[in-house]
Amino acid sequence: MRILIVEDEIRLAEAVAAILRSQRYSTDIANDGLTGLQFALTDEYDCIILDIMLPKMNGLDVLSTLRAKDIETPVLLLTARSEVEDKINGLDCGADDYLTKPFSTGELLARIRAMTRRRGAAPDINLKYGDIVLDMKKGEMICGINSVVLGRKEFQMMETLISNAGQITTKEQFVTKIWGTNDESEYNNVEVYISFLRKKLSMLHSSVTIKTRRGIGYCLEGAK
Ligand code: CA
Numbered sequence: 001m002r003i004l005i006v007e008d009e010i011r012l013a014e015a016v017a018a019i020l021r022s023q024r025y026s027t028d029i030a031n032d033g034l035t036g037l038q039f040a041l042t043d044e045y046d047c048i049i050l051d052i053m054l055p056k057m058n059g060l061d062v063l064s065t066l067r068a069k070d071i072e073t074p075v076l077l078l079t080a081r082s083e084v085e086d087k088i089n090g091l092d093c094g095a096d097d098y099l100t101k102p103f104s105t106g107e108l109l110a111r112i113r114a115m116t117r118r119r120g121a122a123p124d125i126n127l128k129y130g131d132i133v134l135d136m137k138k139g140e141m142i143c144g145i146n147s148v149v150l151g152r153k154e155f156q157m158m159e160t161l162i163s164n165a166g167q168i169t170t171k172e173q174f175v176t177k178i179w180g181t182n183d184e185s186e187y188n189n190v191e192v193y194i195s196f197l198r199k200k201l202s203m204l205h206s207s208v209t210i211k212t213r214r215g216i217g218y219c220l221e222g223a224k
Pocket of ligand 1: 054
């Protein structure tokens with residue numbers, strides 16, 4: 001599950017992203033409306049969390065532009081308490097739900113679960129590659145009758161590798177996506193987690209392997 005957060009209050013955006021990542025969602029953040037729109041137009045998200053008051057383009061304009069272009073990704077609008085009028089406008093523009101700031105973690109997650117369920121995205125989100133299945137709900141990697149629980153970062157790395165199957169995933173891509181920075185000091189962590197994953201693949205007797213492309217990155221092999 002991949003969620004886009006469009007919010008100009010950077011600390012709030014990052015707090016929301018951290019909550020979602022702890023629940024195994026992948027997240028991207030845009031800090032203004034125009035960037036948010038560009039991200040959303042790729043149609044690669046299962047859900048968009050969209051603030052209304054945004055620099056460059058407001059949330060309602062982002063939303064109506066998306067709907068006009070037939071992007072039907074579920075949208076959860078964030079509103080301030082004073083913006084009652086905006087809630088009504090938001091629903092008119094094609095929002096699926098709204099949440100008033102400040103909100104609790106539980107409330108946010110419940111809304112997101114409800115929205116993605118409504119869309120029917122939940123039942124078939126398990127990722128497959130070769131003889132490997134990633135169980136998104138249990139956080140397990142399964143091969144035949146064997147399974148192993150993956151740590152959160154291991155899971156996200158495997159998810160990234162499978163989503164990029166047939167292509168090379170660079171260390172930089174892993175760091176940006178999973179650690180949320182461009183910091184090269186995290187590159188060693190990528191190697192460490194790759195080695196954990198390799199051990200787990202061999203524990204499962206999977207025919208899938210993670211190949212190193214020296215100086216470039218990693219890719220999966222072993223799908224028939
Ligand atoms: Ca705002």
